[in-house]
Amino acid sequence: MTMNIGAAAAASGISRKMIRYYEETGLLAPAPRTNAGYRIYTDSSVQQLSFIKRARDLGFSLERIKTLLDLWQNTDRHSADVKALAQQYMAELDQDIMHLQSMRQQLAELVNQCQGDGQPACPILDGLAQANPTVLASTT
Secondary structure, three states, X not given: OEEOHHHHHHHHOOOHHHHHHHXXXXXXXXXXXXXXXXXXXXXXXXXXXXXXXHHHHOOOOHHXXXXXXXXXXOOOOOHHHHHHHHHHHHHHHHHHHHHHHHHXXXXXXXXXXXXXXXXXXXXXHHHHHOOOHHHHHHHO
């Protein structure tokens, strides 16, 4: 079955603009066109778009999605390659989570120091103004 870009967008959950972007960047092969210049998508295209959407929802970069798509379409792939890629990404997520938790903890400490009253003194602003290497190092 073939469909236009609007139907492909509805079926995959990806906007028309993003479908065109994925084609421009090479993540998705350019769709064939009608004589009038309209893009034509197949069920296979929609399946690939759904794959891309799910991978994006999990936070994979476009570069990694390209690698995953290549692995998905390669019947000679090794699942170990896919697993290694996912594990590497999980390790990066763990690092990001630790960083975010550290940032949250530092902010919570500043918030807890603030009286939150009508006075001008503000430990939050004072804390942000300090050139504290610990705070700066953990947020860069």
